[in-house]
Amino acid sequence: MSSPGDSDISRRAVLAAGGAPVAVAAAPGLASGQAASPETPIRVRISLSVNGQPRQAQVDLRTTLLDLLREHLKLTGTKKGCDHGQCGACTVIVEGRRINSCLSLAVMHQGQAVTTIEGLGAPDRLHPMQAAFIKHDGYQCGYCTPGQICSAVAVLEEIKQGLPSHVTADLNAPVEASDAELRERMSGNICRCGAYSNIQEAIREAAGRLT
Amino acid sequence: MKVFSYERARTPREAAAAAGKPGAKFIAGGTNLLDLMKLEIETPAHLVDVNGLELDRIEPTPGGGLRIGALVRNSDLAADRRVRRDYPVLSRALLAGASGQLRNKATTAGNLLQRTRCPYFYDPNQACNKRAPGSGCSAIGGITRQLAVVGSSAACIATHPSDMAVAMRVLDAQVETIQPDGQVRSLPIADFHRLPGTTPQIDTNLAPGELITAVTLPPPIGGEQSYTKVRDRASYAFALVSVAAVIQPDGRGRVAVGGVAHKPWRMEAADARLPEGAKAVAATLFETARPSEQNAFKVALAERTLAATLARSRVQA
Numbered sequence: 356m357s358s359p360g361d362s363d364i365s366r367r368a369v370l371a372a373g374g375a376p377v378a379v380a381a382a383p384g385l386a387s388g389q390a391a392s393p394e395t396p397i398r399v400r401i402s403l404s405v406n407g408q409p410r411q412a413q414v415d416l417r418t419t420l421l422d423l424l425r426e427h428l429k430l431t432g433t434k435k436g437c438d439h440g441q442c443g444a445c446t447v448i449v450e451g452r453r454i455n456s457c458l459s460l461a462v463m464h465q466g467q468a469v470t471t472i473e474g475l476g477a478p479d480r481l482h483p484m485q486a487a488f489i490k491h492d493g494y495q496c497g498y499c500t501p502g503q504i505c506s507a508v509a510v511l512e513e514i515k516q517g518l519p520s521h522v523t524a525d526l527n528a529p530v531e532a533s534d535a536e537l538r539e540r541m542s543g544n545i546c547r548c549g550a551y552s553n554i555q556e557a558i559r560e561a562a563g564r565l566t
Numbered sequence: 567m568k569v570f571s572y573e574r575a576r577t578p579r580e581a582a583a584a585a586g587k588p589g590a591k592f593i594a595g596g597t598n599l600l601d602l603m604k605l606e607i608e609t610p611a612h613l614v615d616v617n618g619l620e621l622d623r624i625e626p627t628p629g630g631g632l633r634i635g636a637l638v639r640n641s642d643l644a645a646d647r648r649v650r651r652d653y654p655v656l657s658r659a660l661l662a663g664a665s666g667q668l669r670n671k672a673t674t675a676g677n678l679l680q681r682t683r684c685p686y687f688y689d690p691n692q693a694c695n696k697r698a699p700g701s702g703c704s705a706i707g708g709i710t711r712q713l714a715v716v717g718s719s720a721a722c723i724a725t726h727p728s729d730m731a732v733a734m735r736v737l738d739a740q741v742e743t744i745q746p747d748g749q750v751r752s753l754p755i756a757d758f759h760r761l762p763g764t765t766p767q768i769d770t771n772l773a774p775g776e777l778i779t780a781v782t783l784p785p786p787i788g789g790e791q792s793y794t795k796v797r798d799r800a801s802y803a804f805a806l807v808s809v810a811a812v813i814q815p816d817g818r819g820r821v822a823v824g825g826v827a828h829k830p831w832r833m834e835a836a837d838a839r840l841p842e843g844a845k846a847v848a849a850t851l852f853e854t855a856r857p858s859e860q861n862a863f864k865v866a867l868a869e870r871t872l873a874a875t876l877a878r879s880r881v882q883a
Contacts, residue, residue, distance in 0.1 A: 396569050417567045419600070439601050440668060452641075452670040458597045459671065462572060463615060506667065513666070518645045521661040521801060526650040542801035543665025 401461050405430065406474025414461055421445045423461035424471060432472035432501045436545070443544035446502035446509075447471050453509035455543075472501035475508060484508050484561045493557040495548035503544045507558045510540040514562075532562040568609045574618050578744045578779050584614045586746030586775025592616050594637055595671040597664075598680040605688065607697055608681075621779055624648070630785035633742075636675035636778045640730065641666070643674060652786035655810050658793035659733035665802050675778035678731055678741065678758065681769065682724035682828075683804055684713060695721045696766040712806070715857035715864045717827040722766030726759055726829050727804050733793055735830035736810040736822040740782045746775035752782070759829035766828075789814045790879040794871050795824075807864050809871045813879035817841040821875070823851060823868050844873035 397416040402409065405428060412427040421438075424430045424447070433456060436444030440458040447456045448470040476482035484504050487493070494500045514532050522539040523530055530536065537558050538551075546554065575581030585592050589611030593599055602608035621635035624646050632648060643649060644660035664672065686692040686705040693702035705713055705723050713723045739755045759770055772778075789812040797803040805825035813819035819840050822832035836850035848869035855865055 394569055397571060399572075416570065416572055438604065440597055443665065443667060446667055453667050454671045455597070455667045458600050458668075460572075460593075460596065460600065463593070463596065463617060510666065518641065519650065519657065519661060520666075521658075523661075526654055526657055539801050540666050542799075543667045 399462050401465060403461075403464050403466060404468040406470055407468075412461075416460070416462060418461045419457055420447070420449075420459045420461050420464055420469070421456035424456060424469070430471050430473050433505075434498055434501055436499065436502075441545070442499070442502075443506060444499050444502040446506045446544065448505055448509055451509075451512070453506050470505070472505055475504065482508065483564050484511075484557070487557040487561040487564075488554070491553045491557040491560065492550070493554040494546070494550050499544060499546045499548075503541070503546065503554055506541060506544045507554075507561065510537065510558070511562055513540065532559070534559065537562070567603050568606060568611075570603075570610050570613055572613045572615065574615045576618065578616075578619055578621070578777055579748050581614050581616050581619060582744050582746045582748075582775050582777040584612075584775075585777065587612070590614055590775070592777065594673040594676045595639070596676075597668050597672050598676065602681060605690070607688065607690065616777070627782060632783045634674050634781045634783070636673060636780055638674045640664070640669040640672045640674070640677060643730075644669065653733075653737060653783055653791070655736060655791035655793050655812060656730070656733040656783075658791070659729040659795075659808075659810060662793055662795040662805075662808070663729040674730070674781055677728050678734075678778065678781070679770065680728060683727045684724040685709070687724060696724055696762070699765070699767045710858040710860045712804070712825075713858075713861055714828060715826050715861050716831060716852055716855040717761045717829070718856065719762045719764065719766070721764055722762035722828070724762065724766065724828060725825055726769075726827070728830075729793065729795060729805065729808060729824060731755070731759070732808055732810045732822045732824035732830040734781060734783075735832050736812055736820050737783050737787075739784075741778055742780040742782060743772065743776045743778050745773055745777075750779070755781075755830075756832070762828050769828075787812060789819055790882045792875055792878065794875055796867060796871055807867045807871055809868070809875050811872075811875045811879070813840070813876065819879075821847060821851075821872060823872075826852075826855075826864055826868060840876070844869050844876055847872055 398413055399416050400413050402411045410428055414427055424433050433447055434444040436442035438457045440455040445455055445457040446453050450467050476485045484507050514530050517530050519526050520536055520539050522535045591610035593613045594616050622637040623635045624638055625633045627633050640660050644657045650657050684705055687694050687697050692704035695703050703722055714725045734755050741753045741758050744750050791812050793810050795805045795808040797805055808824035810822045820837045822830045833851055836847045839846040839850055852865045857865055
């Protein structure tokens with residue numbers, strides 16, 4: 356994992372109230388790190404890698420990774436559903452792991468590598484998971500689909516790495532991509548249209564092709 | 567979300583010193599804090615990002631236990647080979663909680679520090695002594711099905727939502743911390759979370775700015791270990807009732823119950839009655855229970871979950 360210090364501000368940087376990022380010289384005691392009551396939004400420069408490309412943006416400190424991707428980098432494939440980490444529509448892969456991008460501040464991802472649905476594939480070169488979702492009609496309205504696909508790609512990787520889940524019978528045995536495992540591991544992605552059975556079929560097919 | 571300022575701490579001591587100032591809060595995974603900040607239930611003026619602290623390792627202790635860094639992610643802790651082999655109740659509890667996405671981000675310390683999911687705490691239009699001290703408790707007399715049945719007070723009937731903490735309670739974990747003045751200490755998990763009493767706004771016995779650096783597990787105690795969670799959905803839901811158990815071949819053991827109180831609910835006097843069976847254990851655990859009409863089922867459900875746990879351990883033995 357890359358260090359959060361790989362950024363335009365030092366690890367000791369303190370974003371002072373009402374101003375641009377202020378890099379404070381390393382000194383003990385954090386004299387400049389007071390808990391002020393800032394009223395003016397603070398802006399910060401974010402540098403990270405998105406789908407293999409270096410990207411920068413100047414954003415309000417309160418910007419989530421989701422809003423950075425959608426509103427600033429115009430990568431609108433990642434969707435905002437509940438904005439509270441309950442629906443999974445905002446799922447992206449950061450440093451190889453799926454997370455809810457709505458529950459993370461962009462500033463906490465300085466220097467990290469993010470993969471969104473746009474980075475997995477495109478209409479002329481579909482990721483096998485995307486192709487499987489199309490083949491099995493793994494959606495109706497499609498709004499949850501980018502999150503479902505990012506999550507599913509990461510799920511197969513987690514199974515490949517042997518990471519256990521709630522339904523893994525033996526914690527010390529190899530893990531298989533069974534239907535029960537796929538269902539449990541996808542429980543953080545809600546589909547309001549209820550396309551679950553076709554989503555399951557799609558992931559099962561992709562599991563056969565990818566693992 | 568209210569405006570805040572932000573810094574990245576470089577050492578645990580710096581972090582504690584920075585967070586000791588009024589209005590400051592630590593942020594690690596952020597999965598609970600950012601949610602509450604969006605709702606303006608939490609309104610920190612300053613965030614101290616602790617993700618750069620090197621507290622993300624799981625290491626053996628000289629005494630034969632395991633020291634879990636505060637920043638170890640829930641998914642990494644659940645998957646750790648030593649935890650799976652020697653402390654399976656902890657792996658099981660972690661895997662029963664949240665979703666894959668959340669477990670990838672949520673940390674060990676953050677899990678302990680998460681706030682209640684009482685719907686009245688989450689709704690700013692309702693009175694809540696935990697959110698707004700002195701405002702009252704709309705939950706009492708309200709919709710109480712999910713809420714506490716034991717250890718509650720006239721001020722608060724919230725539950726602690728963590729699964730992980732219930733397993734840590736049954737394992738007698740220790741919470742290691744550093745204070746803003748640099749002093750370190752170790753609290754038994756039993757004394758970490760508080761009962762609501764008249765100050766439900768205070769969830770734990772940590773001092774302002776005190777930073778959790780690790781959670782230490784004592785040497786493995788063997789036994790048949792399990793975590794049984796009963797909830798409204800098969801996955802991705804908080805517990806109505808959960809039972810963390812370590813049952814030895816002779817029928818002795820330990821149990822802690824989640825979803826019923828403001829903290830993981832364990833009593834040594836109840837553990838001592840395990841050989842007598844679930845009814846005796848539950849009678850002791852819930853002797854002081856004051857459930858509402860809507861959540862009285864939790865007492866019966868906890869007893870049945872205990873009975874299922876004990877039946878399973880007899881089969882295994």
